Amino acid sequence: MQLAVWTYEGPPHVGAMRVATAMEKLHYVLHAPQGDTYADLLFTMIERRGKRPPVTYTTFEARDLGKDTAQIFQDAAREAVARFKPQAIIVGASCTAELIQDDPAGLSEAMGLPCPVIPLELPSYQRKENWGAAETFYQIVRTLADKSVVRAPRGGRAARANILGPTALGFRHRDDLVEIRKILALLGVEVNLVAPLGATPEDITRIGNADFNIVLYPEIADEAARWLEKTFDQPAVRTIPIGVGATRSFIADVAELAGADPTPALGDTSSRMPWWSRSVDSTYLTSKRVFIFGDATHAVAAARIAREELGFEVCGLGCYSREFAREVRAEAARCGVEPLITDDHLAVEDAIAAAAPELVLGTQMERHIAKRLGIPCAVISAPVHVQDFPARHSPQMGFEGANVIFDTWVHPLVMGLEEHLLTMFREDFEFSDEAGASHHAAHSPRKAAPAPTPRELETVGAVQAEPLAEVPVTDAEPVQTLWTEEAERELKKIPFFVRGKARRNTEAYATSEGLAQISLETLYDAKAHYAR
């Protein structure tokens, strides 16, 4: 047994859901107990999808065990096919159903459903989310790819590529895809298929029609790409275009396979990152110590950008996925650090504390570790929370991705000029260590004394041009309304983020009612008064 509060990856059937949700006209029938539907809200809330994931859960209960769970599975599968009319379904078991040993593959085969059925074997007690996604995508491709659909000799026609790997709940997959399509257009390469994101089972049948594959996210697409290499003799581009240098290599690799001229794509002038990085304000970035952790693909790419494009010193590098640890080990050797391959967040926390970096690049989890340690941080990899599925275009890949990365990583740091000023005015109260750096003040723990009372503020105000931003500015009259001890105690039970408002409202109410004292009753009278 492994003691865990946080897991970097979900169980493998969540990986299968990511593939199913990414695709169109595919349905997933998941043999699972009540409660496993929690995973739906990852898609509807974190990724903010406006549609339910195409998953039917069998929802068996304790009283069904040992009796009719197999029947429940078959009923659910039959109903799902009749209702959603998918072009194909995938069937499998979640961790609990794996234990009761119904056989979704055999059960659905026996039903003679009117669409292809793709059975999944996802060992929940050994494997995790990314593996589940890779295996699911591989099984879909293997089952559906029509081996008679193969590419014609090139002749004069444009080269055709499959883009493999983008899924639902992928970190910036949506926008990365836009950038990759842009590059392919500049190279005159046609897109035969993007999968799984947006593909239907019917689309998958003609996957053999491409000249080569582009593996964007090896964690998800590598397995399938290797099979395609063997079956359709399609070579694959495995360069990950994250960072300026990597994007240039990617363009060169694609151009070579496509027999195209890379110059127009390489000459893309949207790349501001190299100049930004050379501008003098970036000089202070030199040899900043950075700790990097995430999935292998993003961690390795980040390490290269850090070293070669921003001039950081990588003081720690690791990933949570054992499957791709080899690449991380190689990159760690280049950085001269010990690789950290672990899915134990406590080990990552210890390593960060020991390395004492000036910047942490990681997942949602490292963000919280960094917050606790008071270190600036930027997010480079899943798992991520809702704010990292932004409304605006924010790719990681391609030249625009490099621009985004420059901004994202540098913002949490104190900018060069600012750092200079901070040092110069170190003794100034506003720039004291306790005040924290302005760009991450909201994220770092505040060591300062409790916020000054309005009266203290007045005295401070005498020597200070502007009031401190953190202190709420009240325009209420300085009438002294007295809070009874009981009411004051009650006020403290109100969550801190609305307490200030409650205090102001109550005081305003007391003033309007001409009350000299605020009692418990007044507090609640005011609450009722302001109820909308």
Next chain:
Amino acid sequence: MSVADILDGCAAELARDDRPAATPARPVLRERGQREVFCGLTGIIWLHRKMQDAFFLVVGSRTCAHLLQSAAGVMIFAEPRFATAIMEERDLAGMVDAQDELDRVVNRLLERRPDIRTLFLVGSCPSEVIKLDLAKAAQRLGAVHMPRVRILNYSGSGIETTFTQGEDACLSALVPVMPALPADAPKELLIVGSLPDIVEDQFLRLFAEMGIAKVGCLPARNARDLPSVGPGTRYLLAQPFLGETAMALEGRGAQRIEALFPFGVNGTSDWLRAAAEAFGIDRALAEQVIAPGRARAARALANLRPQLEGKRITFLPDSQLEVPLARFLQDELGMELVEVGTPYLHRAHLARELDRFGPNVRVSEGQHLDRQLDRVRADRPDITVCGLGLANPLEGEGLTTKWAIELVFSPIHGFDQAADLAELFARPLRRRDMLEI
């Protein structure tokens, strides 16, 4: 509920409740099929905030850990008092091994966290399916760690419990270890169901003003500080999802005070009055204590009534709070109930609530998700109360929703929260009208 009560397979029909009841039976649509609900493990999220000396160790799979982290959101990082012992392949190989592993994990945990005084071993679907005996483990480990740590167990598995039933299972595990109230002791009041501290304090103040001297709360803020129970105990349910706990309390001689649940003006008044009556409090005194809060709540609700009056609402099953909340919205805000779905309908505890429903209200128990969504689409209510897995997809179809989980996490009981509760329903409607894009 017995298996026979459930309609077989997925064949839905309007079934007449044939159980003997005091009131004329109301037709209840019982359905079975896919359920879009949380499992009982989710109860840990609020229970660990309430019982500050307790730790919850789920014995389960990676899925359980993933669920907790998805449900707990950012809370997971503030030295949480819950964790998952994730079973791995080698734990499934043999039972002896799994028990040894559990001992190792628990010992390590208790070493790291000397502040823990009560440890709950929480069963999950995987641990139940392989029949890992957590009761035995709790006993064995308890013998080692008592008196410093008391170790209890309950099941929060999806195959056994739905969402708030996790609290029911947890509280009923506490009942046997509550100190005994002597048979000849004077009557004592027990409030059952976890409430936010601020709400609990309001109720305690009101009972004190009425002169009910000894009032206990289950759960107590410290799990080691449990109130006594015995034949003198009269208990009031603050939450509608506590069937098992009520049975366990009755088993120890306690008697339930029949009342509406304390939502809104009527519910709260009835709840307080019922207690006053059970303790022989002078009626005039009780009314005097109730009056200020009652008037305040009525005033606050009056502001919100125009926004909600006449609006049609459907509840999808989630927490068992649906029935009393629907009663409140109907009686006090003039909303029209279209369908009130609940994961489980405790007919005795909810009898008085159900009596107040209009004749055309469709009450459903259990769920067949796709069919229920078909009904929502046909009914097109003004607002649909549902889980987060459904809320955005329904909004995507142009239906206004209120996500249900917030109703479990927010202070909504009592007079002074009545308007907050109404506001939770008014806000999505107001927002719908405000947005011009």
